[in-house]
Amino acid sequence: MYARILGPLTLTDRLRSLTPRAPKQRQLLSLLLLHAGQVVTIEECVDELWDDAPPHSAHSTLQTYVMQIRKTLRSAGGTGPAELRLETRDRGYLLAVDPGRLDLQQFERLVDQAAMARIAGDHARESALLHDALGLWTGKALADVTCGPLLRMRLSGLHETWLGALEQRIDADLRTGRHHQLIGELNVLTRQYPTHENLYAQLVIALHRSGRSADALKVFARLRQTLNTELGLEPSARMRALQTDLLNSAPLTESVYLPAPGGGAGPVPLRSAG
Numbered sequence: 001m002y003a004r005i006l007g008p009l010t011l012t013d014r015l016r017s018l019t020p021r022a023p024k025q026r027q028l029l030s031l032l033l034l035h036a037g038q039v040v041t042i043e044e045c046v047d048e049l050w051d052d053a054p055p056h057s058a059h060s061t062l063q064t065y066v067m068q069i070r071k072t073l074r075s076a077g078g079t080g081p082a083e084l085r086l087e088t089r090d091r092g093y094l095l096a097v098d099p100g101r102l103d104l105q106q107f108e109r110l111v112d113q114a115a116m117a118r119i120a121g122d123h124a125r126e127s128a129l130l131h132d133a134l135g136l137w138t139g140k141a142l143a144d145v146t147c148g149p150l151l152r153m154r155l156s157g158l159h160e161t162w163l164g165a166l167e168q169r170i171d172a173d174l175r176t177g178r179h180h181q182l183i184g185e186l187n188v189l190t191r192q193y194p195t196h197e198n199l200y201a202q203l204v205i206a207l208h209r210s211g212r213s214a215d216a217l218k219v220f221a222r223l224r225q226t227l228n229t230e231l232g233l234e235p236s237a238r239m240r241a242l243q244t245d246l247l248n249s250a251p252l253t254e255s256v257y258l259p260a261p262g263g264g265a266g267p268v269p270l271r272s273a274g
Contacts, residue, residue, distance in 0.1 A: 104158075137162065
């Protein structure tokens with residue numbers, strides 16, 4: 001059995017689809033998969049499924065959904081132990097997932113391996129691992145599932161994890177000399193995330209190394225205009241230093257201008273801009 005949540009919810013056993021069709025069952029299964037190996041309390045399940053307006057029968061209805069999901073998982077196990085097991089714990093439920101049976105766990109494992117390769121200075125391996133990790137995503141996570149407050153919060157964090165892995169992969173590609181191939185992708189990403197400075201820094205470096213310094217300076221102008229208009233801010237000191245070095249034809253080194261994904265200084269208020 002294999003479960004996918006990095007895209008539409010999918011539960012398969014060999015070539016057979018076992019994905020629940022009932023919206024509430026899909027929602028509950030998604031919550032349990034996102035917290036695989038952790039206890040999800042009954043109260044959390046109720047909050048997710050009914051938010052601030054649970055029916056009087058919420059607990060008994062939840063038990064029915066649990067029974068139906070457990071029956072589905074057991075039907076895939078045949079005569080052997082199921083690879084996904086829904087266990088009742090004190091005050092809640094835990095979905096136990098065998099290794100290699102959930103795409104999110106595979107994604108996290110590959111990202112961890114890539115981080116180790118980065119520490120070792122093996123950026124070619126880092127890039128390959130992150131390409132594999134990001135390739136597990138087939139769209140927006142749980143794109144076809146109705147989400148309550150807990151799922152929305154967890155999916156927001158998961159999206160940030162995806163974006164961090166994407167930044168790290170682009171950084172690794174830059175370090176292995178793939179600047180030409182990155183320009184188109186980074187142009188799209190800076191349009192999708194118009195205030196995300198790290199993506200702009202990566203685009204500037206890729207353009208500069210491709211002999212397009214004039215275009216790199218236009219990227220700065222676009223960033224400054226966007227930050228000014230949308231946030232009332234100026235680019236960060238790091239970005240201004242990158243612009244100065246570009247104007248002075250200084251070498252542009254990733255380790256100086258590209259902090260770890262998700263880190264680094266952000267834009268600064270207009271009044272303090274220098």
